[in-house]
Amino acid sequence: MSTPLYNAEILRLAATIPYHERLAAPMATAERRSPICGSRVTVDVALDAEGRVSAVGLLVRACALGQAASSLLAANILGRTPEELAAARDALTAWLARKGEPPAWPGLGVFEPALDYTARHPSIRLAFEAAADAADAARGPR
Template identity: 65%
Template sequence: MNAPLYNTEILRLAASIPFGERLSAPDASVEKRSPVCGSRVTVDLVVDAAGKVSEVGMLVRACALGQASSSLMGAHVVGRSAAELAQARDQLTAWLAGERDAPPDWPGMEIFAPALPHRGRHASIRLAFEAAAEAAEQAGR
C-alpha cells in the first residue's frame, strides 16, 4: 500500500468541516483527545424525540486526518441514532486494528485506507466518531 497518507481528498475534507460552531444548548457534549498526537475533537449533539441526531456542533483541533474524519462524521451524522453511531465507531475501530477487512459502513471512510499501517494515526481518525457515539448515548438517556 504505497498511497500517500495525506492526499488531495484528505486535505479537502480537512478544510471543509461542517458544523464548526459549538451549540449553545446541547443535549450532550463530549471531548475526545488523542494521547499520541494531542488532537482534540469536541462534539455537541441535540437529539429529537425519536433519538436521532437533529443538531450538531463541533470544535476540531486535530491533524489533517482527524479533521478529515470529523468532516466525514459531520457530513452524515444528522438523522443517525446512538446505535448507528456506536456501530460506525466500532466498525472504524475494528477496521483500523485490522480486525475487519472492509471500511466502516459510513460514506467516504475508504479514504483512510493509506493510514491503516500507521497505527500512531488511528486515534486521531477515531476521535470524532468516538465523541459523537458517546454524546448520542448520553443525549438519549
C-alpha cells in the same frame, strides 16, 4: 503503499468541516483527545423526539486526519441514532485494527492509506468516539 497518507482528498475534507461551531444548547457534549499527538475533538449533539441526531456542533483541534474524519462524521451524522453512531465507531476501530471490513459510513475508505500507521488511528477515531458518547448521553438512561 502507493497512495500518500495526506492525499488531496484528506486535505480537502480537513478544510471543509461542516457544523464547525459548538451548539448553544446541546443535549450532550463529549470530548476525545489523542494522547499521542494531542489532537482534540469536541462534539455537541441534540436528538429529536425519535432519538435521532437533529443538530451537531464540533470543535476540532486536530491533525489533518482528525479533521478529515470529523468532516466525514459531520457530513453524515444528522438523522443517525446513538446505536448507529456506536456501530460506526466500532466498525471504524475494527477496520483500522485490520479486524473487520471497511465501515459502511460514507467516505471512510479515504483512510485506507493510514491502515499501516497505527499511531495515526487514535486521531482518525476521535470524532466518531466523541459523537457516539455524546449521542448516548443525550439519549439519557435506558
